[in-house]
Amino acid sequence: MNRPVITVNGLNLWYGQTQALKNISLDIPEKSITALIGPSGCGKSTFLKTLNRMNDLVPGVRITGSVCYEGQDIFETNVNQLRKEVGMVFQKPNPFPMSIYNNIAYGPRTHGITNRQELDEIVEKALRGAAIWDEVKDRLKKNALGLSGGPQQRLCIARALAVQPKVLLMDEPTSALDPIATSRIEDLVMELKSQYTIVIVTHNMQQAVRISDQTAFFLLGDLVEYAETEKLFSQPGDKRTEEYITGRFG
Amino acid sequence: MISNRRRLFLWTVRGGMYLAAALTGILTLFLVGYVMAKGIPNITWQLISTKPSYLSGNIGILPDILNTLYVVIASLAIVLPLGVGAAVYLTEYASSKRLVGVIEYAAEALSGIPSIIYGLVGMLMFSNNFGTCLLSGALTLVIMNLPTIMRNTQESLKTVPQAYREGAFGLGAGKWRVVRTVVLPGCIDGVLTGCILSVGRILGESAALLFTAGFAHALNGFWDGLSSAGATLTVALYVYAKEQGEFGVAFAIAAILMVLSLLINLAAVLVTKYFQRRNAV
Numbered sequence: 001m002n003r004p005v006i007t008v009n010g011l012n013l014w015y016g017q018t019q020a021l022k023n024i025s026l027d028i029p030e031k032s033i034t035a036l037i038g039p040s041g042c043g044k045s046t047f048l049k050t051l052n053r054m055n056d057l058v059p060g061v062r063i064t065g066s067v068c069y070e071g072q073d074i075f076e077t078n079v080n081q082l083r084k085e086v087g088m089v090f091q092k093p094n095p096f097p098m099s100i101y102n103n104i105a106y107g108p109r110t111h112g113i114t115n116r117q118e119l120d121e122i123v124e125k126a127l128r129g130a131a132i133w134d135e136v137k138d139r140l141k142k143n144a145l146g147l148s149g150g151p152q153q154r155l156c157i158a159r160a161l162a163v164q165p166k167v168l169l170m171d172e173p174t175s176a177l178d179p180i181a182t183s184r185i186e187d188l189v190m191e192l193k194s195q196y197t198i199v200i201v202t203h204n205m206q207q208a209v210r211i212s213d214q215t216a217f218f219l220l221g222d223l224v225e226y227a228e229t230e231k232l233f234s235q236p237g238d239k240r241t242e243e244y245i246t247g248r249f250g
Numbered sequence: 251m252i253s254n255r256r257r258l259f260l261w262t263v264r265g266g267m268y269l270a271a272a273l274t275g276i277l278t279l280f281l282v283g284y285v286m287a288k289g290i291p292n293i294t295w296q297l298i299s300t301k302p303s304y305l306s307g308n309i310g311i312l313p314d315i316l317n318t319l320y321v322v323i324a325s326l327a328i329v330l331p332l333g334v335g336a337a338v339y340l341t342e343y344a345s346s347k348r349l350v351g352v353i354e355y356a357a358e359a360l361s362g363i364p365s366i367i368y369g370l371v372g373m374l375m376f377s378n379n380f381g382t383c384l385l386s387g388a389l390t391l392v393i394m395n396l397p398t399i400m401r402n403t404q405e406s407l408k409t410v411p412q413a414y415r416e417g418a419f420g421l422g423a424g425k426w427r428v429v430r431t432v433v434l435p436g437c438i439d440g441v442l443t444g445c446i447l448s449v450g451r452i453l454g455e456s457a458a459l460l461f462t463a464g465f466a467h468a469l470n471g472f473w474d475g476l477s478s479a480g481a482t483l484t485v486a487l488y489v490y491a492k493e494q495g496e497f498g499v500a501f502a503i504a505a506i507l508m509v510l511s512l513l514i515n516l517a518a519v520l521v522t523k524y525f526q527r528r529n530a531v
């Protein structure tokens with residue numbers, strides 16, 4: 001395994017009275033793909049959103065334990081800076097209701113880049129990085145909501161890449177897409193691995209097997225098992241993992 | 251089988267409803283037609299382009315037209331930032347659900363108060379300090395229209411998808427940037443609707459302005475106008491009809507106001523349609 005970028009230790013999280021994460025500890029290695037799997041409601045999204053503090057937006061959340069990004073406690077660092085380093089792609093494509101260009105430029109502008117030429121370069125690079133440049137280069141001024149689901153999601157990936165993050169968190173990025181759009185995103189994610197650290201939530205176990213290097217299996221807020229993907233799916237170390245991946249529940 | 255009595259009953263009910271609908275339509279048409287017929291012949295270029303003069307006996311409503319414009323501009327300029335700001339605070343920042351509830355309830359209650367009471371309060375609060383002038387009138391109208399602007403903005407803020415906010419936060423944007431670039435542009439329709447409703451209300455207002463802005467017909471520029479007493483069109487209508495018995499002028503003003511309010515209704519419909527179509531993309 002590569003050197004860890006994010007280290008989580010004894011993480012507990014409550015929504016009001018209900019505990020959604022129980023004593024989670026794991027390391028996320030650099031420039032690899034980590035898949036989070038588990039039945040609905042087991043806490044995958046909650047865990048993912050903790051890593052860039054998107055849970056701060058939910059009222060009544062309480063967190064104990066530690067999460068470190070590059071050795072720094074994320075709850076002590078500036079949250080906007082953290083989210084610049086640890087970007088996010090959501091389950092449903094959520095481009096802003098503005099032009100394709102302005103969608104991509106939103107992040108860089110947020111972080112103080114105003115030079116037009118510099119922005120042009122970033123926009124092109126990000127769109128190329130997300131394999132959507134050829135499709136949209138002639139209509140950068142058109143509203144992004146005019147794209148269909150697959151391209152919208154790749155646009156959102158490009159938008160996240162434009163702030164040059166180190167880590168990319170993806171919450172079921174293909175669940176709203178058709179099979180062709182899904183396989184294009186999977187290809188893209190595997191390509192991005194050479195430059196970015198990727199954590200991806202997926203409901204689709206074939207997807208986890210296809211793209212990820214290591215897999216974490218969550219159940220009812222517990223981290224049941226965390227291992228190399230190949231090992232976890234061929235010789236699961238826990239009875240519950242085995243039951244889940246062979247489709248006996250979930 | 252429906253019995254004869256039942257059939258008679260249904261027939262009566264349906265007939266009654268047709269009659270009520272027809273009566274409403276006829277009344278509206280009659281009112282509009284009557285006002286237009288009596289008003290339009292009295293609208294002359296002379297009337298709308300001059301000021302009244304006791305020496306020559308001329309009657310002109312240009313000052314009243316300008317005063318109306320000044321009051322609309324001044325009120326909106328003050329009430330917009332206040333109302334939109336309050337709405338943004340309540341939906342995006344306020345953490346206490348109870349405080350939000352109390353303020354929303356107060357705004358609801360405020361919009362049901364008869365306007366003459368606003369006039370009375372405005373007179374004590376503003377006219378006693380700034381004098382009887384258009385500014386005092388405009389400030390009174392600000393209080394009257396604050397709930398309209400605030401509630402309309404709030405309702406439309408609630409329709410801005412949470413996913414937009416999350417997307418922006420996820421890129422490392424701070425609260426204020428998210429509000430400015432993603433949330434506010436999404437609620438322009440609500441702000442516009444609020445504005446149109448407010449302008450309609452300002453045009454139609456007389457009681458609150460009689461108390462606070464007086465009823466002079468002097469021709470002034472914007473800033474001088476604000477600091478002097480002045481009549482808006484609606485107030486002028488009242489004065490010409492009631493004090494001076496100039497019914498021709500009163501009907502001319504009435505016709506102008508009628509056309510304006512029809513235009514405003516039309517604008518409201520068009521704005522709503524436009525944004526419905528845009529949001530459906």
Ligand SMILES: Nc1ncnc2c1ncn2[C@@H]1O[C@H](COP(=O)(O)OP(=O)(O)OP(=O)(O)O)[C@@H](O)[C@H]1O
Nearest residue numbers: 015020038039040041042043044045046047058203
């Ligand atoms: N904002 C919230 N407020 C209260 N409870 C929440 C909130 N979000 C999630 N939960 C609860 O926390 C638990 C974990 O939810 P989470 O969304 O993390 O599950 P998940 O594994 O992502 O599920 P899915 O596969 O359906 O997306 C669930 O029981 C859920 O009901």
Ligand SMILES: [Mg+2]
Nearest residue numbers: 044045046171
């Ligand atoms: Mg989820």
